[in-house]
Amino acid sequence: MMNTPTFATRTTAAAPAQTSRAARTRLVAAAAVGNALEFYDFTVYAFFALVIGKLFFPVHDPVGQLLLAVASFGVGFFTRPVGGLLIGMYADRAGRKKAMLLTLGLMALGTAMIAVAPTFAQAGIAAPVILVIARLIQGFSAGGEVGASTTLLLEQAPSNRRGFYASWQFASQGLSALAGALTGVALTASLTTAQLESWGWRVPFIIGTAIVPVGWWLRRTMEEAPRESVEAAPKAPKLPLVTVLREHGRAVLNGLGLTIGGTSAHFIIVFYLSIYGVKTLGLPSWTAMLSGCVSGAILFVIAPIGGYLSDRIGRNKLAQTTRIALMLMIYPAFVLLNQSPTTTTLLIVVTVLSIVHSFNVGPTGAMLGELFPREVRATGAAIVYSLGVAIFGGFAQFFVTSLIVITKSVMAPAWYVIGCGVLSVIAVARMRERSRETLD
Template identity: 90%
Template sequence: MNAPTLASAPANPSMHTSRAARTRLVLAAAVGNALEFYDFIVYAFFALTIGKLFFPVHDPVGQLLLAVASFGVGFFTRPVGGLLIGMYADRVGRKKAMLLTLGLMALGTAMIAVAPTYAQAGIAAPIILVIARLIQGFSAGGEVGASTTLLLEQAPANRRGLYASWQFSSQGLSALAGALTGVALTASLTTAQLESWGWRVPFFIGTAIVPVGWWLRRTMEEAPPQHVAAAPKAPKIPLFTVLREHGRAVLNGLGLTIGGTSAHFIIVFYLSIYGVKTLGLPSWTAMLSGCVSGAILFVVAPIGGYLSDRIGRNKLAQTTRILLMLAIWPAFALLNHSPNATTLLAVVTVLSIVHSLNVGPTGAMLGELFPRSVRATGAAIVYSIGVAIFGGFAQFFVTSLIVITKSVMAPAWYVIGCGVLSVIAVACMRERSQETLD
């Protein structure tokens, strides 16, 4: 039997929601993801300072590695958070789950802001730092599943791609804000001031945003009561249902996430490091590159979501993924041939535009893979596992490939290899942009 189309769809619950309520919904859903990526950027920016203050290793390289490792541990708890908070969202509601993730993210960020240094508390200092990162990772794992599914379910039937795309757009805005905050502090404070108290300021700023996000989420409408009552009840353990009845959807979702995540971390984060560490470009180009890619993601991702509502998600996802795979190798070749700031910024700009168009429909595609009763669980598991492995370990994989192959083009091959998996996954997915959600 053919799936119902939008023309025959029942009234969408959001049709009864005011424009102001929809705006609040988008802001409430985006704020948690924005806080996560803001913290990601500022932590990376001050990794050298954090390593020096929290890890008593005399070797500066060892300090940096330990600081980066303490940040990376958050990726280990992402799948656990995705699983547990995703099931919680399906069982008790998206709104309660979103309040939980925001509270946990606030706790982790506040712990970093007030954490004593090694000189003040000894071994307790790095332990507190690692616990904070584990809490943040756990929260981030469940954030996307709960908030993206809420956006999807509350969006007008013909704008699901646009609404869900704001989840990824917020990542760009927060990356830009984090980069600008780091630049402003570095430019205005001395090294002694940064090490004494300046590095804490961005984390206090992140914590200060939480009350606004909490108010937005506390006062938003999850869905009209009649639609909640009519929705299928979530199974007792949603994970079992996802694995037993939606295994193909999980595999397709993982393939889709792998391609987007690998490209995101290489383009938004690794390219700037590559330019400085491998090509010898000045350090300011790294932060400017991050600002450019963040701004483009913020502006262009919603355009991708909008286009996916008009021309179809699969078509847009496949076209832009293939374009990115074709462009990534020449981009790295050009960078190595002309290693200067202009080339780096041009490459980042072009790749970021294509990548942002590609991730625009991703949120809707992941949510549309699963029925409402297990949607948050399925989307959270797929996204958190894909990001944890192919995003959190992207720099490790790429660096290892460079060492093994002795080729500076290894990052391009990494993106191409992951992109092939994504292309296969989308080819196996049914186009759902013109179907009813449930």
């Protein structure tokens, strides 16, 4: 029988007194900064997709080249569910901290491979093969990162601040997008096109590899503070996946629906709109990086506010209201972009949509973690998040680019976000409000 866990109303799951505010703050910083470093390495690829497509996929058709570039971005999402499953199970059995160290090491390996990868002109078909392998390693790492870091933040938070603490998982993704876009702006402004294509595109990946030791040190030295309820809590089963699917099927479906709506909007607003502005609207290439800066900064600032509000007014109410608002706004936004294809219009659209989207993702981390009991929480959260992101996020750019070509309609991205948003609204309507309940 499929069911969701019941939550007691007692307060034994509250943070123990010996877990000081300073210790929790350091733990949040370690999780968030390490997560930002990981997703910087993963997402910086998106901002250089056009250059990478030209160097690694030298086809004559520019649309085909773009499709291959965004497909290589999406291929990393194939291994996200596998990474989410395996590393999620490892996190449930060995601890969140060990799993987070593993994901950081794997991300460093994948990023280093891209930094030194030969281009097609240098190595022929071996070049895109190396690139794809590196993306698969990065995807495996990112799939496990979300489950481990989100559950760590959720479980170490005071009972009345779980939404705020867990929101830093997504806020740190905004920080990574901002860092990646700023790096791109600096390189685009200081290098010629020839220099950028020759060696400049490697710089962001070299930076990502070089700063991984900082994240490693933060995570290695953080304390995964024990909780009073952990000693009496059931241990992780030998096969957490079987337990999740057999006993928490409804939670899996609801989590997938929640993830699908958020991730489709995230990848269209944060990543695809910048490419859309350049390739479809004919805007200067630097606007893509500037758009990424705006959306990343907004996500970093607003997502924690959304998490905070979800602790006060309820997660479901905030998630539903902002999701419906975004669905109503996305189509007029694309109409405006196509009627007035200017840099100013693009930045206004990105700003408004990013604000609404950031409020929406604020409570998402807590909502995903609260769907599952502690003994399978990392596994369950990782599965639903990595599957939803792999299918509806990683290939969002590929899907909408293909839809534009097939339908000859530049409004395809808006309909994609609306369709995924409907699934999210249905899922949240089926979820119980848990912001006032104890965790375990």
